[in-house]
Amino acid sequence: MKNDDQQSLTHLNYLYKQLLNEVNVGVHAIDEQGKTIIYNKKMMEIESMESNDVLGKNVLDVFSFNENQHSTLVQALKTGKVTKDVRQTYFNNKGKEITTINNTFPIMKDGKITEAVEIAKDVTQLEHVIKKNVLHKKNSSYTFNQIIGESEAFTSVIEEAKLGTRTTSSVLIVGETGTGKELFAQSIHNGSNRSSASFIAQNCAAIPESLMESLLFGTKKGAFTDAVDSPGLFEQADGGTLLLDEINSLNSALQAKLLRVIQEKSIRRIGDTKDKKVDVRIITTINEDPADILANNQIRKDLFYRLSVLTLHIPPLRERKEDIISLSREFIAKYNALFHMNIQKISDETISLLYQHDWPGNVRELEHTIEGAMNLIIDETEIKTHHLPIRFRKRYQHHGDNHASVNTAANPETPSTSKTLYAKINDVEKDYIEQVLAEAEFNITQAAKTLGISRQSLQYRIKKHKIQLLTV
Known part of the structure; x- marks a missing residue:
């Protein structure tokens, strides 16, 4: 009977370990001395650690916290405090920054705290879902934080665009199809003091010429058959930003009227006799070389100079691979x-x-x-x-x-010259990262600063190249 009980306990222990490693949350438990006794597979993934680096060791010897931060797990052990959905940022023994959402609680036996358990969720996935919901609520309003790219050619454009948030000057964004021109336009709007007002975007090439004028400037009732009082895009964007995509597709007459609106800061609806003041920041885009557009008379020079007070050239992906x-x-x-x-x-x-x-x-x-x-x-x-x-x-x-x-x-x-270009670039990148890490005494923050990239980007490259981090 005792043998059967032992077999049953062994099997239950096996099931318990299997279950812990299958759940999609991190589980970390410490004993009365603060040493780790449970550390599941998901927790290893979240913290980029191996079990033998953590099990049997004091949690404060493995992980570090900023001065104003503390371990919710140790706090539960020492004070018995229960925490629910608490965000915590800390560092593993390699200096990697980790952020989790934790539920932490003590284990009591005979009125005494004997262990503490922490259940952690990967905050990266949670924040992505939150970001997606926020974007949906704001009608896909983007900010600079959501622009992805670390190449020098791209980050320099981002910095120029950020400077453009301080004023109301017209902005011309030049870039091929698919480079993210509207993303930049929305980011400029949302980074400016107009962010609480409307952002309206219109592709000028998508609307027939016969309808474009009334769409831009609005109509007065009786101006033509079936005409009603209807505000145009300028009135709708009053106080905010109007993005006109593919501005060079407008005909010459409309370009002239647009120039007048920019100069006089007022519009007149079709069929109306009165002007109405509007306060609109104009951002325009083109997907061709400005020199070619001007040479081919696709846009009036006086309008072009008005629209291109600040010009941003977004590099194509082939130039920032x-x-x-x-x-x-x-x-x-x-x-x-x-x-x-x-x-x-x-x-x-x-x-x-x-x-x-x-x-x-x-x-x-x-x-x-x-x-x-x-x-x-x-x-x-x-x-x-x-x-x-x-x-x-x-x-x-x-x-x-x-x-x-x-x-x-x-x-x-x-x-080595027979390697593909990508393989050769990989080799050079790995060697240089190893050199900079050694010079920085394997301080991740300092090395990332020297390389001109984020800590997250450096961590990714260290993992990709399987670079060993040494302590000195």
């Missing part, structure tokens, strides 16, 4: 939430193919590519080359990293 990885991660997070999936990463071979593409559709094309790939995934957690559209596989796959690595393995004496 180093942003492909961070953009892809953002799109994976977006569609994980929408599709209820759990894609964790993209294979190196897949990234290599993405780097080889010129992206004529820019960021929008990349997003659709990631979305399409995730539609083809069933049980896997990684996007691989066979998930990409067939145009990628046919055009680029024979040049991919997988092919290069096979050749190198088969021919050990193959020179």
Whole structure:
């Protein structure tokens, strides 16, 4: 009987361990001395730690907290305090910043606290859902915090755009289709003192010329058959911002009227005899080279100079391919939430193919590519080359990293110049990061500052390259 009881306890212990490692929340428990006794698989993922780095060790020897912060787990052990849905930011023993939402409580036995347990949720996923809901409520109003990109060419444009939030000057945004021109326009509006007023966007190429004038300036009842009193876009945007996309598609007569509105800060509805003052900041976009548009007389020069007080040139994705990885991660997070999936990463071979593409559709094309790939995934957690559209596989796959690595393995004496460009860039990036980390004595914050990237971006690269962090 005792043997049966022992077998039953052994089996229950096995079930308990399996259950802990299957739940989608982190579980961390400490004993009376503050040493970790339970540390499940999800908690390892959240904190980027291995179980042998934490189990049996005092929690305060493994994790560190800012001066004004404390461990909710230790607090529960010492004071018996129960916390619900508390946000906590701290650092693991490698210096990585971790943010979680915790439920923490003590374990009592005979009126005495014997252990404490913390159940943690990954705040990254929660914040993504919150962000998505906020965007929906604001009719997809974007801010600079949501613009993804760390390349020098792109971040310099972001900084210029941020400076543009301080004034009411007209802004011209130049960029190819899919580069995010409207995202910049909304961010400028939401970063300015007009953020509480209306932001109205109109694609000038999407409306017939015969309707565009009444749409912009409004109509007076009786002006023509079936005409009613109707405010135009300028009146609707009064006090706020009006975005006119593809401004060069307006005909010459409308361009002249638009220039008058900008100069006089007033509009006159079609059929009306009175002018009405309007206070509107105008942001315009074009998807062609301004020099070509002016040379082809697609836009009046006097209007162009009025609209381009501040001109932002958004680089195409092919000129900032180093942003492909961070953009892809953002799109994976977006569609994980929408599709209820759990894609964790993209294979190196897949990234290599993405780097080889010129992206004529820019960021929008990349997003659709990631979305399409995730539609083809069933049980896997990684996007691989066979998930990409067939145009990628046919055009680029024979040049991919997988092919290069096979050749190198088969021919050990193959020179390094036979590597793909992506593989070579990877090697250089890894070497330089290791050098900067060593010079910074493996201080993540200092190294990230030297490299000119965020801590999160550096952590991602350390993990990608499997760089060992040493203590000195």
